[in-house]
Amino acid sequence: MALTSGNKSKLIYTFLAWSISGLIFFPILWTVITSFKTEAEAISATPSLFMFEWTLENYRDVLARSEYFNHFWNSIVISLGSSILGLLIAIPAAWSMAFVQTKRTKNLLMWMLSTKMLPPVGVLIPIYLLFRDFGLLDTKTGLVIVMTLINLPIMVWMLYTYFREIPNEILEAARMDGATIGEEIFHVLLPIALPGIASTLLLNVILAWNEAFWTLILTAANAAPLTAFIASYSSPEGLFYAKLSAASAMAIVPILILGWFSQKQLVRGLSFGAVK
Amino acid sequence: MGSISLKKVTKSFGDVNVIKPIDLEIRDGEFIVFVGPSGCGKSTLLRMIAGLEDTTSGNIEIDGQDATQTPPAKRGLAMVFQSYALYPHMSVRNNIAFPLKRAKVSEDEIEKKIANAAKILNLGDYLDRKPGQLSGGQRQRVAIGRAIVRQPSAFLFDEPLSNLDASLRVNMRLEISELHKSLATTMIYVTHDQVEAMTMADRIAVFNAGIIEQVGTPLELYNNPVNKFVAGFIGSPKMNFIDFTSDEDDLTTCLGVRPEHITISKDEGIWAGTVGVIEHLGSETFLHVHVENCATFTVKAGGDCDLKYGDKVFLNAEPSKILHFDAEGLTLSKNLVNA
Numbered sequence: 001m002a003l004t005s006g007n008k009s010k011l012i013y014t015f016l017a018w019s020i021s022g023l024i025f026f027p028i029l030w031t032v033i034t035s036f037k038t039e040a041e042a043i044s045a046t047p048s049l050f051m052f053e054w055t056l057e058n059y060r061d062v063l064a065r066s067e068y069f070n071h072f073w074n075s076i077v078i079s080l081g082s083s084i085l086g087l088l089i090a091i092p093a094a095w096s097m098a099f100v101q102t103k104r105t106k107n108l109l110m111w112m113l114s115t116k117m118l119p120p121v122g123v124l125i126p127i128y129l130l131f132r133d134f135g136l137l138d139t140k141t142g143l144v145i146v147m148t149l150i151n152l153p154i155m156v157w158m159l160y161t162y163f164r165e166i167p168n169e170i171l172e173a174a175r176m177d178g179a180t181i182g183e184e185i186f187h188v189l190l191p192i193a194l195p196g197i198a199s200t201l202l203l204n205v206i207l208a209w210n211e212a213f214w215t216l217i218l219t220a221a222n223a224a225p226l227t228a229f230i231a232s233y234s235s236p237e238g239l240f241y242a243k244l245s246a247a248s249a250m251a252i253v254p255i256l257i258l259g260w261f262s263q264k265q266l267v268r269g270l271s272f273g274a275v276k
Numbered sequence: 277m278g279s280i281s282l283k284k285v286t287k288s289f290g291d292v293n294v295i296k297p298i299d300l301e302i303r304d305g306e307f308i309v310f311v312g313p314s315g316c317g318k319s320t321l322l323r324m325i326a327g328l329e330d331t332t333s334g335n336i337e338i339d340g341q342d343a344t345q346t347p348p349a350k351r352g353l354a355m356v357f358q359s360y361a362l363y364p365h366m367s368v369r370n371n372i373a374f375p376l377k378r379a380k381v382s383e384d385e386i387e388k389k390i391a392n393a394a395k396i397l398n399l400g401d402y403l404d405r406k407p408g409q410l411s412g413g414q415r416q417r418v419a420i421g422r423a424i425v426r427q428p429s430a431f432l433f434d435e436p437l438s439n440l441d442a443s444l445r446v447n448m449r450l451e452i453s454e455l456h457k458s459l460a461t462t463m464i465y466v467t468h469d470q471v472e473a474m475t476m477a478d479r480i481a482v483f484n485a486g487i488i489e490q491v492g493t494p495l496e497l498y499n500n501p502v503n504k505f506v507a508g509f510i511g512s513p514k515m516n517f518i519d520f521t522s523d524e525d526d527l528t529t530c531l532g533v534r535p536e537h538i539t540i541s542k543d544e545g546i547w548a549g550t551v552g553v554i555e556h557l558g559s560e561t562f563l564h565v566h567v568e569n570c571a572t573f574t575v576k577a578g579g580d581c582d583l584k585y586g587d588k589v590f591l592n593a594e595p596s597k598i599l600h601f602d603a604e605g606l607t608l609s610k611n612l613v614n615a
Contacts, residue, residue: 172328173361177375177422178349187374191365 034245042241058246066229068250075225077140079208082147083201086155094159095185099171109160112153120213131218138220146218147208155200162196202262209255226251277339278429278462279304280325285334287320294320296486297334302464307456310466311473312483318466319434325464326355326432339429354423358435360415362407369403372421393421413444430462449476470510482506504605507532513562513574527608530601535562535576537597545590551583565589
């Protein structure tokens with residue numbers, strides 16, 4: 001049966017979509033597969049995708065040699081802590097930008113976003129020195145503060161976009177009904193903007209979980225999250241690809257599962273406000 | 277008590293003066309309607325009275341107390357918005373209870389007030405539903421219920437019926453009028469619909485470009501408009517205007533006559549014309565008659581009018597019903613015209 005031109009183009013687009021998705025996902029798949037190989041298989045000149053002797057040895061070794069659960073706990077505290085602290089600051093900031101606008105609101109928003117374009121290394125020395133002087137090096141508190149600050153512009157921007165979608169009249173009605181600013185935000189704005197707030201929280205948990213630059217520089221052992229745990233398999237002892245892959249898989253799987261379950265919410269949240 | 281007094285109230289956004297100095301006394305218990313075309317400042321003034329917009333200069337007094345700087349919640353006013361502005365995540369019951377909870381009213385008292393509002397507004401069956409599960413009319417009733425329970429000194433309505441369909445609008449118009457009669461509380465009602473204004477108001481304030489052109493009872497505005505703008509805005513279909521070049525000693529530059537004050541004849545009359553579009557409404561008929569070198573007249577005739585498109589007709593108007601306007605658009609007094 002001949003294909004119509006519509007079906008043909010649909011087939012081509014589907015093939016392209018799967019190819020690009022496969023290309024993007026391949027490194028993760030390769031990492032996970034390598035984590036089940038022996039070290040010799042992992043560096044073999046003719047690597048095999050599936051036809052090798054599967055082993056859990058790397059996972060046993062990694063769990064025995066490192067304090068995985070310690071790093072895991074640190075990652076949870078840092079990513080959740082910075083996201084919640086960030087929300088506490090970003091919600092009132094976004095409220096005032098969305099509902100009490102001044103002539104400079106747009107410029108302020110653009111300036112906040114522009115700080116995300118600054119290379120982090122540009123502020124490395126002042127932040128390192130400040131952390132040293134305040135005793136924040138290798139502490140979870142220090143990392144929570146840094147993560148909050150670097151992700152705050154995105155949080156404010158996202159929440160600002162959601163809040164702008166909420167009719168001002170609803171908040172004005174609350175004001176007429178005798179609500180204070182706190183009650184207006186807590187009883188009216190937050191419940192209505194809950195999907196947007198959840199998306200913001202999720203995205204920032206993911207961003208903070210994956211952040212490596214600051215976690216590697218500002219931590220040593222006590223506060224090191226999973227990113228530092230992965231990196232520890234690539235230095236002084238030489239490169240052990242299979243163990244490194246096992247460590248990477250153990251670090252990315254929790255966030256991969258979170259991303260998988262919340263993808264609907266994330267896509268909805270990220271495209272919120274794009275169309276009415 | 278619910279008297280509101282506006283004294284030289286103005287509002288500017290940057291260099292644009294949207295409300296020019298306005299003085300207005302709103303009496304306790306009256307139903308006053310602010311009417312005017314879009315962008316004339318009527319909603320802005322209502323929001324200034326509510327406290328949702330700052331007042332650039334002048335004073336707003338509520339029950340004799342200066343409330344210009346008082347926050348919205350402390351003014352003792354309740355507002356019903358065009359978009360209903362219900363809290364979508366709360367049930368009808370919680371929507372109505374919201375202002376009472378903010379005022380720290382006891383739970384028993386809240387229940388009593390909700391039951392009372394539900395009875396007045398026929399909302400008893402919907403108390404546990406969310407606003408999204410209600411029709412437009414029901415939502416507007418909830419918004420009114422939320423306003424009633426606060427027992428405000430005045431209700432502010434900002435085009436509350438604009439989102440409703442035509443038949444529902446007529447019903448709600450009656451319900452709001454009845455509510456006013458039963459509560460006897462001051463109501464300020466903003467609309468661009470002159471039919472709403474005429475049918476509901478004790479007094480109407482006609483707005484144009486940030487000023488009040490005239491304040492009066494519906495019939496005062498209908499019979500004695502102060503200028504061409506008010507004459508054209510009040511009355512449906514709108515008044516016919518006939519511009520002409522007058523003699524040097526005649527101040528009149530325009531005549532105005534309402535469609536219902538023109539009679540139509542096949543034999544004789546002041547103006548000879550040709551019938552254009554005819555709108556049959558059953559009980560009455562509106563004819564558009566083209567008078568060469570003059571104007572197109574809208575004429576109101578009986579429901580049994582048998583004229584057809586293209587018929588030659590004559591129009592007559594009783595001289596006492598014709599309004600005269602000068603070059604500025606102001607209505608000339610009858611004495612001045614006769615002289």
